[in-house]
Amino acid sequence: MRLSRLARGILGAVTGVILLVIYLPLMVVLVNSFSTSTSLVWPPPGLTLEWWGRAFQSEGALEAVLTSVQIALIATLVSLVLGTLISLALQRFAFFGREAVSLLVILPIALPGIITGIALNNAFRTILGVQLSIATVIVAHATFCIVTVFNNVIARLRRLGTSYEEASADLGAGLWTTFRLVTFPQLRSALLAGGLLAFALSFDEIIVTTFTAGAGVKTLPIWILDNLFRPSQAPIVNVIAVVLVLVSIVPIYIAQRIAGAEKVSR
Amino acid sequence: MTVDTASPGQRIPVPPHRDTLARRGSISLSRHPRLRLTLMLSAPLLWLGLIYIVALAALLITALWTVDSFTGTITRSWTLDNIITVVTGSLYQTVTVRTVGVALLVTLIDILVALPIAFFMAKVASPRWQRILVIAVLMPLWASYLVKAYAWRSVLSQNGIFEWLVAPFGGETPGYGLPATVITLAYLWLPYVILPVYAGLERVPDSLLEASGDLGGKTWATLRLVVLPMIWPAIIAGSIFSFSLSLGDYITVNIVGGANQMLGNLVYTNVGAANNLPLAAAIALIPIVIIFGYLAVVRRTGALENL
Amino acid sequence: MTHLSARRARIRSSILTGLAIASVALLTACGTGGDGGTGGADSSEAPTELGENESTVSILAWPGYVEDGSNDPSVDWVSAFEEETGCMVTSKTYGTSDEAFNLMKTGEYDVVAASGDASLRLVAAGDVAPVNTDLIPNYEGIYDFLKMQDWNSVDGVAYGIPHGYGANLLMYNTDAVTPAPTSWDVVFDESAQYTGKVTAYDSPIxxxxxxxxxxxxxPDLGIENPYSLDETQLAAAVDLLKAQRENIGEYWSDYLKSIQAFETGDTVVGTTWQVIRNSLAEGTPAEVVLPEEGVTGWSDTWMVASEAQSPNCAYAWLNYIASPEANAQATEYFGEAPSNQGACDFTVNPDQCEIFHAGDEEYASQIWYWSTPIEDCLDGRTDVKCTDYSDWTTAWQEIKG
Known part of the structure; x- marks a missing residue:
């Protein structure tokens, strides 16, 4: 199959249109962050830099970002470990109940957030009797983040096969050594991709968070929810969103560089 | 590049053997694959089993209890009342049909949009552009869900951008309602569908496409007979995201859905305003059954094992 | 989305409150664990004198009630309190009255700002103590018509200090709705002419x-109190709301949504709060009116935990937040009428009190303060059982369909 110039052109145009639609609402957010209207009405009646100034003085927003980063980082780490273990087990072994395990991994993301949320809320409070806190959010997030790591890692493992590992073992390397020097480097970009998606998923999660966060735990989405209801705070929320989008380029770019580099060497 | 240490010809330093406890453990582990498997699976299974499955089971059991309406405490006497209410109530049927309809439409739209852009990214764009496009697709994920939903509220309002764009062609904004809900949800979950489809397409070797071409396969035939079967599992993986995220959503429909409610709203109201966890749990059974049905269908196509 | 809606569910008690409280106390006592409802309402006594202030006070409140400048540096009435009393404030906000009720059971909080539906439950469970209003000098400045009401006192014992109150008014677009409405019929019997552009508050209440x-x-339905409906009366209300549903553009529960819809013209008529009207962009053709049928509304109460670790700081906070200055700041920020008569001299907007009709007793008398419906009819009927809040929730979901 060779795509004609025309086909390539059409595909490119369609891609362009899709990207335009993807960025249209983000442009609205950007413009509204300068709007004089506190209710984000369109078109903006006037422009101002006030919200940008106020956003950077907002301790609440900064704390919320830090809380969210902290939760997302730990949840991602946990899901990286658990997701890798499961993928290795499922890919390298055939055993009874293998399908059930893969279903179990998918379930927390496949079932709607509100169900995961109320189930965990109920379990934490009435079964385990623990106070909702930042830890309960982390546990909840890690649970549904495992799947993104699992998806990426198992796809990579399937492609890799086991020959390098066997060679390593034949040369006398132990299991840990083999994992550290042979398996892990080959998984690195898959882990990065899975981890990045897990981080994003956790960072923006609101439904499960609502049900598992202690009253004092304010993640960024919860802070945003609160502030959309405070008089004249809505434009500040837009500023935060714009900043986040801009800041997010860095980790995505780094991940891309690493993944891209590996592809070149293959 | 040195990142990929698996490149043939590169030397991997193997530390000298020492007869340590760790080494002996390693040897015995490599001789007992079952033990290795058990060790590997125990942590994740304990986590998922103890935390998630127990929580889910407890929730389902709660559906069989009732709640005292003034004190808000749960009375632990067994009854099927909640489940009967949910199964027979016309409200729940209407809302279920509406919710599933929205989720299916969102999924369909997302797949249709994801296919061309993912194909362009994976097979047409240069490596440099590929990288830029992935960033472009991923970036909106970081602008908070709520902010994006409110942005769509603004876009779709009476004198919003949408109206302004389509008015010259005689169109008008759909206003707030189910169409707006479908559009907004499809927008929110799009990156989660594009990414797996893109990854799936990347795994299709270019040589295969060329072979198909050399054998006389027309473009469409190649796409349908070679590419589609190969990326089918990736599409399914994406659809699980968009379908289930839509199925449980209650915030977007509140913001742009006009007067409509979805299953998530019913669950949320019963937990929050009414403090009736047993009824909420009974309603939650509906999406659970739907998702299990969906996964079962998907499994039959063999897509799940390749997820 | 509904954390502001849940706050609107309040208990308006009646002559039967005593009975209801007694049965609640009994129920919580034999409840299924985790409730900790050890004492009845009379187990704790109000203090007769205050001691030295402790060093901290922990406050549980609705968002926007305890602002320390961390969200907006210019919105801060906590720092002044800390300087004045030496009590360092830690505050938590909650989303629903149920959440507040559960959080109070942890015993971590000294003070809570409770809505009507939480306040009586808290009293019944023994989580809050009677308040000796003699120890709160600023109590004197509180409007009399807010004192010792059904939702902040039990059997003549005060359980808290009124904070602020407001009404659910009718807002209309002056271009689209003419002549200016004087009755709620524009959103009920006459709503068809504004179909798709009518709004209503999104809550069972x-x-x-x-x-x-x-x-x-x-009138032949015989409704005496809108929070006390028997099955026939509820069915009539539900029918009315189902007919209204046909013409509803969207329901609202957060003010941003309502403000936007009125500014863009997506909504032209429906229920609103005064603060929403005030937040509309200048030039928006919208007005509010208190229709001839009357209105519903809310009134909140500051209460002290029965196991408060810092009771003296708790009283200091109650006194501070009831002071004209702080009461003015907090209620103006939230957008409701202050409870202190002196507050009107301290609002940023000199017309604040006039706009919100603070202290206007005649205006206040037209408000049916939100209350949670219970089985024992609030209007005193004993021959029928009334529908309770869970019936209302079910009905509300069916109305929305």
């Missing part, structure tokens, strides 16, 4: 608005 409308328009 909104059923009371329909019931209040029926009190005037279908």
């Amino acid at each position: 909104y059923i009371a608005d329909a019931a209040m409308y029926l009190m005037t328009h279908q």
Whole structure:
């Protein structure tokens, strides 16, 4: 199959249109962050830099970002470990109940957030009797983040096969050594991709968070929810969103560089 | 590049053997694959089993209890009342049909949009552009869900951008309602569908496409007979995201859905305003059954094992 | 989305409150664990004198009630309190009255700002103590018509200090709705002419608005109190709301949504709060009116935990937040009428009190304060059982369909 110039052109145009639609609402957010209207009405009646100034003085927003980063980082780490273990087990072994395990991994993301949320809320409070806190959010997030790591890692493992590992073992390397020097480097970009998606998923999660966060735990989405209801705070929320989008380029770019580099060497 | 240490010809330093406890453990582990498997699976299974499955089971059991309406405490006497209410109530049927309809439409739209852009990214764009496009697709994920939903509220309002764009062609904004809900949800979950489809397409070797071409396969035939079967599992993986995220959503429909409610709203109201966890749990059974049905269908196509 | 809606569910008690409280105390006592409802309402006594201030006080409140400048540096009435009393404030906000009720059981909080539906439950469970209003000098400045009401006192014992109150008014677009409406019929019987552009408050408690409308328009139903409906009366209100549903553009529960919809013209008529009207962009053709049938509304209460670790700081906070200055700041920020008569001299907007009709007793008398409906009819009927809040929730979901 060779795509004609025309086909390539059409595909490119369609891609362009899709990207335009993807960025249209983000442009609205950007413009509204300068709007004089506190209710984000369109078109903006006037422009101002006030919200940008106020956003950077907002301790609440900064704390919320830090809380969210902290939760997302730990949840991602946990899901990286658990997701890798499961993928290795499922890919390298055939055993009874293998399908059930893969279903179990998918379930927390496949079932709607509100169900995961109320189930965990109920379990934490009435079964385990623990106070909702930042830890309960982390546990909840890690649970549904495992799947993104699992998806990426198992796809990579399937492609890799086991020959390098066997060679390593034949040369006398132990299991840990083999994992550290042979398996892990080959998984690195898959882990990065899975981890990045897990981080994003956790960072923006609101439904499960609502049900598992202690009253004092304010993640960024919860802070945003609160502030959309405070008089004249809505434009500040837009500023935060714009900043986040801009800041997010860095980790995505780094991940891309690493993944891209590996592809070149293959 | 040195990142990929698996490149043939590169030397991997193997530390000298020492007869340590760790080494002996390693040897015995490599001789007992079952033990290795058990060790590997125990942590994740304990986590998922103890935390998630127990929580889910407890929730389902709660559906069989009732709640005292003034004190808000749960009375632990067994009854099927909640489940009967949910199964027979016309409200729940209407809302279920509406919710599933929205989720299916969102999924369909997302797949249709994801296919061309993912194909362009994976097979047409240069490596440099590929990288830029992935960033472009991923970036909106970081602008908070709520902010994006409110942005769509603004876009779709009476004198919003949408109206302004389509008015010259005689169109008008759909206003707030189910169409707006479908559009907004499809927008929110799009990156989660594009990414797996893109990854799936990347795994299709270019040589295969060329072979198909050399054998006389027309473009469409190649796409349908070679590419589609190969990326089918990736599409399914994406659809699980968009379908289930839509199925449980209650915030977007509140913001742009006009007067409509979805299953998530019913669950949320019963937990929050009414403090009736047993009824909420009974309603939650509906999406659970739907998702299990969906996964079962998907499994039959063999897509799940390749997820 | 509904954390502001849940706050609107309040208990308006009646002569039967005593009975209801007694049965609640009994129920919580034999409840299924985790409740900790050890004492009844009379187990704790109000203090007769205060001691030295402790060093901290922990406050549980609705968002926007305890602002320390961390969200907006210019919105801060906590720092002044800390300087004045030496009590360092830690505050938590909650989303629903149920959440507040559960959080108070942890014993971590000294003070809570409770809505009507939480306040009586807290009293019944023994989580809050009677308040000796003699120890709160600023109590004197509170409007008399807010004192010792059904939702902040039990059997003549005060359980807290009134904070702020407000009404659910009718807002209309002056271009689209002419002549200016004087009745709620524009959102009920006459709503068809504005189809797709009518809004209503998204909460089961909104059923009371329909019931209040029926009190005037279908007197033979015999509704005496919109929070006390028997099955026939509820069915009539539900029918009215189902007919209204046909013409609803969207329901609202957060003010941003309502403000936007009125500014863009997506909504032209419906229930609102005064603060929403005030937040509309200049030039928006919209007005509010208190229709002839009356209105529903809310009133909140500051309460002290029965196991408060810092009771003296707790009293200091109650006194501080009831002071004209702080009461003015907090209620103006939230957008409601202050409870202190002196507050009007301290609002940033000199017309604040006039806009919100603070202290206007005649205005206040037209408000049916939100209350949670319970089985024992609030209007005193004993021959029938009334529908309770869970019935209302079910009905509300069916109305929305």
